[in-house]
Amino acid sequence: MKKFVTVVLISVGLFGFSNIVNAQKIGYISADEIIQLMPEAATVQTQLDEYQQSLYKNADDQKNALQEAVQKFYKDSATMSPSLKEVKRTDLQKQVADISGMDQKIQNQFEQKRQELSLPIQKKLQVAIEEVAKENGYTYIFPREALIYMPPSSDIGPLVRKKLGLKEPAAGNPGLPKK
Known part of the structure; x- marks a missing residue:
C-alpha cells in the first residue's frame, strides 16, 4: 500500500508539473531584425560611419x-649634434610605437562608441518586448538565433513591431520574416 501511495503521489506530482510547464506561453524574437527596422538605427549607423571616418x-x-x-630627420640629421640626433630618434621611435597600436585603439574606440549609441535603441526594444510579453501572457521570450525549431505562431516580432509603430519588413528582404 505504501508503494502504491508513493507511485500515485509521484504520478500526480509529475502530471501537475507537466501541466505547469505546458501552461507557460513561450515566444521568440529576432532583436537584430527589429532594430534594423527602427529609424533610430539608421541615425546611429550614420553617426558611427562619420565617427569611424574621423578616427581613420x-x-x-x-x-x-x-x-x-x-x-625631416634624415634631411637634417647631418647637421645635428649627436645628443640632439639621439633625442629626435627616440621621439620618432615613440611616435612609431604609438602609431603601431593605432588600429587596435581605433577598434576599441569604435566599439565603445557603437555600444554607447546603441544602448538607447536596445533599451527601447527591451521595454517593448517586456510590454508585449505582459500584454499577451508570455512567460519566456527567447532570441530566435538560439533556437533550433520554432513554430511561426510563437514569433512575437510582429507584435513588437506593431508596439514600436514599425512597418512590416518588405517581402523581398530575405533576412527578415515575411508577414
Missing part, C-alpha cells in the same frame, strides 16, 4: 606627420 582620418594625419618628421 586622424590616424592618417598622424601617420603623415610622422613620415614628414622622419624625412
Whole structure:
C-alpha cells in the first residue's frame, strides 16, 4: 500500500508539473531584425560611419606627420649634434610605437562608441518586448538565433513591431520574416 501511495503521489506530482510547464506561453524574437527596422538605427549607423571616418582620418594625419618628421630627420640629421640626433630618434621611435597600436585603439574606440549609441535603441526594444510579453501572457521570450525549431505562431516580432509603430519588413528582404 505504501508503494502504491508513493507511485500515485509521484504520478500526480509529475502530471501537475507537466501541466505547469505546458501552461507557460513561450515566444521568440529576432532583436537584430527589429532594430534594423527602427529609424533610430539608421541615425546611429550614420553617426558611427562619420565617427569611424574621423578616427581613420586622424590616424592618417598622424601617420603623415610622422613620415614628414622622419624625412625631416634624415634631411637634417647631418647637421645635428649627436645628443640632439639621439633625442629626435627616440621621439620618432615613440611616435612609431604609438602609431603601431593605432588600429587596435581605433577598434576599441569604435566599439565603445557603437555600444554607447546603441544602448538607447536596445533599451527601447527591451521595454517593448517586456510590454508585449505582459500584454499577451508570455512567460519566456527567447532570441530566435538560439533556437533550433520554432513554430511561426510563437514569433512575437510582429507584435513588437506593431508596439514600436514599425512597418512590416518588405517581402523581398530575405533576412527578415515575411508577414
